[in-house]
Amino acid sequence: MSAHLSTPAAVAVPRPDVLAAERRMMLAFLVVGFSALLLGAGIGPLQALNYSGHNLYPALRPFFQSYYQGLTIHGVMNGYVFTFFVICGLLVYLPARELGITPNMTLWRGSFVIMLIGTGLVLAAMFDNSSNVLWTFYPPLKGSPLFYFGLTALGLGSTLPLPILLQMRSAWKKQRPGEVTPLVTYMALITMLMWDVSTIGIMTELVIQMDPWSLGLIHTVDPAISRTLYWLTGHPIVYFWLMPAYVSWYGLLANQLGGRLASDAMGRLTFVLMLIFSLPVGSHHQFADPGFSPIWRGILVVLTMSVAFPSLITAFTMGLTLEFAGRKRGGKGILGWFKALPWGNPSVAAQVLSMLTFVIGGASGMVNGSWQLDAVVHNTTFIPGHFHMTVGSVVAMTFMGMAFWLIPHLTGRALISRRLALAAAWLWFIGMSTFGIGMQTAGLYGVPRRAWVSALPHEAFHTLYGAAHIPMALIGIGGVILWLAMICFYIVFFGSLLFGRKIEAPAIPFARAFGRSESYSLERPAVPSEHTSSLARAMEPVWFWTGVATLICALSYVPIFWSFLRHMTLSPGWVAW
Amino acid sequence: MSDLSSMTPSERRFYEAGERQERIWVFIVLILLTVLTIIAMLYVVIDYNLVTKSGGQTPVIGQMTTDQAQPEGVAVETGPNAYTVSLVARMWRWAPGPIHVKQGAKITFRVTSADVLHGFEVQGTDINLTAVPGEIGLVSHVFRKPGTYYIICNEYCGLMHHAMASPIIVDPARPEAEAAQ
Numbered sequence: 001m002s003a004h005l006s007t008p009a010a011v012a013v014p015r016p017d018v019l020a021a022e023r024r025m026m027l028a029f030l031v032v033g034f035s036a037l038l039l040g041a042g043i044g045p046l047q048a049l050n051y052s053g054h055n056l057y058p059a060l061r062p063f064f065q066s067y068y069q070g071l072t073i074h075g076v077m078n079g080y081v082f083t084f085f086v087i088c089g090l091l092v093y094l095p096a097r098e099l100g101i102t103p104n105m106t107l108w109r110g111s112f113v114i115m116l117i118g119t120g121l122v123l124a125a126m127f128d129n130s131s132n133v134l135w136t137f138y139p140p141l142k143g144s145p146l147f148y149f150g151l152t153a154l155g156l157g158s159t160l161p162l163p164i165l166l167q168m169r170s171a172w173k174k175q176r177p178g179e180v181t182p183l184v185t186y187m188a189l190i191t192m193l194m195w196d197v198s199t200i201g202i203m204t205e206l207v208i209q210m211d212p213w214s215l216g217l218i219h220t221v222d223p224a225i226s227r228t229l230y231w232l233t234g235h236p237i238v239y240f241w242l243m244p245a246y247v248s249w250y251g252l253l254a255n256q257l258g259g260r261l262a263s264d265a266m267g268r269l270t271f272v273l274m275l276i277f278s279l280p281v282g283s284h285h286q287f288a289d290p291g292f293s294p295i296w297r298g299i300l301v302v303l304t305m306s307v308a309f310p311s312l313i314t315a316f317t318m319g320l321t322l323e324f325a326g327r328k329r330g331g332k333g334i335l336g337w338f339k340a341l342p343w344g345n346p347s348v349a350a351q352v353l354s355m356l357t358f359v360i361g362g363a364s365g366m367v368n369g370s371w372q373l374d375a376v377v378h379n380t381t382f383i384p385g386h387f388h389m390t391v392g393s394v395v396a397m398t399f400m401g402m403a404f405w406l407i408p409h410l411t412g413r414a415l416i417s418r419r420l421a422l423a424a425a426w427l428w429f430i431g432m433s434t435f436g437i438g439m440q441t442a443g444l445y446g447v448p449r450r451a452w453v454s455a456l457p458h459e460a461f462h463t464l465y466g467a468a469h470i471p472m473a474l475i476g477i478g479g480v481i482l483w484l485a486m487i488c489f490y491i492v493f494f495g496s497l498l499f500g501r502k503i504e505a506p507a508i509p510f511a512r513a514f515g516r517s518e519s520y521s522l523e524r525p526a527v528p529s530e531h532t533s534s535l536a537r538a539m540e541p542v543w544f545w546t547g548v549a550t551l552i553c554a555l556s557y558v559p560i561f562w563s564f565l566r567h568m569t570l571s572p573g574w575v576a577w
Numbered sequence: 578m579s580d581l582s583s584m585t586p587s588e589r590r591f592y593e594a595g596e597r598q599e600r601i602w603v604f605i606v607l608i609l610l611t612v613l614t615i616i617a618m619l620y621v622v623i624d625y626n627l628v629t630k631s632g633g634q635t636p637v638i639g640q641m642t643t644d645q646a647q648p649e650g651v652a653v654e655t656g657p658n659a660y661t662v663s664l665v666a667r668m669w670r671w672a673p674g675p676i677h678v679k680q681g682a683k684i685t686f687r688v689t690s691a692d693v694l695h696g697f698e699v700q701g702t703d704i705n706l707t708a709v710p711g712e713i714g715l716v717s718h719v720f721r722k723p724g725t726y727y728i729i730c731n732e733y734c735g736l737m738h739h740a741m742a743s744p745i746i747v748d749p750a751r752p753e754a755e756a757a758q
Contacts, residue, residue: 138693138694138732140692140693223711224712263599288706290709290713290714291709291712301614302614309607312606312610313603316606366613370620371617371620372620378696379696446701448698448739450733451733452739464700514584514591569638569710571710574693
């Protein structure tokens with residue numbers, strides 16, 4: 001953690017009491033987020049054991065009525081609450097510290113409070129067994145109004161970091177005219193622009209269809225339109241999870257490794273490409289739906305393949321960044337540099353290990369993204385296998401890794417045990433890999449996702465899924481290892497918050513890049529603008545790129561909605577649990 | 578002033594080599610993705626009838642046609658060695674009984690739902706189609722091997738979702754030949 005907060009003259013250092021208020025707010029986002037993960041991931045292994053044929057739900061009767069109730073809680077708490085809180089904290093806090101500008105605290109607190117209310121509502125709706133609709137809540141299954149209004153509040157709160165970021169950036173631009181936005185702020189801004197445009201889908205679905213429908217103001221909804229609106233947001237949401245993890249990899253990790261980021265400009269290009277390609281491709285989640293023409297599916301395949309491009313650029317940049325740090329630390333030979341990385345640092349270990357799982361997770365995404373291959377794996381356990389190897393490892397482990405330096409940074413308390421933190425990272429890596437490989441393999445045997453297969457009579461279970469018993473056993477074993485990982489992690493997380501030794505709070509590990517210094521305002525004196533790379537400058541007009549992305553998104557959705565709106569099918573709601 | 582001047586000679590060498598290799602990598606990735614895209618598109622063109630355009634809309638949710646002419650879950654001959662099976666998925670069953678189809682024949686499934694979404698997956702094949710109330714989805718398949726296949730619901734449809742499975746029995750094309758073996 002070699003970064004020091006020496007600021008250039010143009011940027012004022014916020015007063016200590018203001019800084020303390022920002023830290024407290026960030027800590028609140030972090031603690032609520034990880035508490036949601038404690039509940040959501042805590043019941044995850046119950047779902048894993050279901051697939052290995054162990055039905056633990058009857059033993060939990062007073063709290064959980066069914067596997068489907070547990071699965072709803074698992075998806076909502078992990079996918080929406082955990083990620084939204086951690087992300088909406090980080091994407092305001094890190095840019096504020098990078099720029100040395102105080103964020104709009106009212107808006108930031110507003111985001112927190114609105115999302116907290118939303119979380120309360122969805123928790124009430126899920127625990128009273130009224131809304132076992134799973135986290136995708138496809139109608140005509142119908143949950144309670146609390147569920148949909150809670151999600152509406154969560155969605156609304158999650159969009160508020162954007163105006164905060166825009167305010168901070170324009171204040172910074174006034175002080176440093178003509179300069180390129182520092183990297184972390186730039187990445188945070190592109191992430192939020194992408195997210196706020198994409199939420200149009202789910203917010204339209206919730207406000208126009210689900211909210212009034214759940215209240216009884218309207219009696220029917222169109223399930224096909226609902227699904228399409230959902231996936232308009234549902235694919236970009238995976239980038240809303242992933243991009244903040246990339247912020248850590250590009251913007252911070254090189255410093256933690258004791259090296260330098262291989263390329264700042266490629267990081268910017270990566271984010272702009274994700275902004276452009278993530279918005280129009282949501283309907284590839286609907287490859288199995290009737291109503292889409294084959295030509296349309298072909299276009300979606302092309303767009304989906306394009307999404308792999310920015311991730312493959314990241315693979316190169318991260319590989320080079322790791323290699324430089326490893327060689328600087330004395331690593332020799334073809335792979336010696338990898339061994340020489342600072343593996344004793346739990347924050348580094350968690351993030352580098354998560355990159356390894358992303359190799360399988362990303363490759364399986366290419367399978368799901370091509371229509372014909374998707375026909376084999378669609379809605380089998382292959383799909384959750386894929387996203388547990390991406391969001392469940394890359395995002396969860398990177399956020400855990402960030403928590404390992406954020407807690408000392410925010411509270412001035414050291415981690416209570418470095419070894420236990422390392423154990424959490426390794427166990428999560430091993431557990432999630434075992435689980436993910438088991439899920440993907442079982443999916444190839446046609447084992448459906450989201451099915452309470454352990455409640456089937458033994459004979460039926462054996463007839464349908466007997467051929468997949470080895471991968472299904474791996475799923476259960478992976479789940480149990482993940483339980484051990486969670487125990488280690490939460491002892492460190494809450495233990496350090498409450499009982500950590502008092503130390504001097506370390507600074508945020510902002511990294512520095514090779515090459516021209518277009519980034520990291522706190523680290524450098526004002527540099528004339530001709531020193532910045534032409535690629536970084538081309539990425540700078542964020543509104544232009546947002547416009548391009550929005551236009552492509554509109555072009556890809558207008559034909560779909562045009563035909564769906566002319567052939568509405570209106571379904572009444574069903575409560576089926 | 579700039580970071581370029583603050584690099585040590587070894588850092589500079591590493592950085593310059595990295596820039597070179599980055600260009601090569603981006604080139605390789607673009608070629609790779611182009612080839613993958615072309616292959617994927619080619620297959621879209623070759624078997625574009627895997628899941629065709631929705632077969633249309635149902636007059637009333639859960640009804641295949643106005644006259645209900647076609648019985649549910651029965652293979653009806655529609656051409657030379659071509660059959661159609663109509664299915665109305667309901668919580669939590671696919672068909673009144675086992676569905677018999679012929680080995681080697683082109684079987685077209687017309688699938689809709691009477692209530693919520695269901696997922697029409699036939700284990701061991703690439704048949705995968707969402708059953709949407711009010712819409713009829715079409716999917717065609719030729720069963721090459723005789724035996725029992727299972728339709729498994731792969732779209733969550735309520736409390737007994739996991740129990741929504743029913744058999745498709747593929748009868749041998751030439752029963753005598755099969756029996757003689």
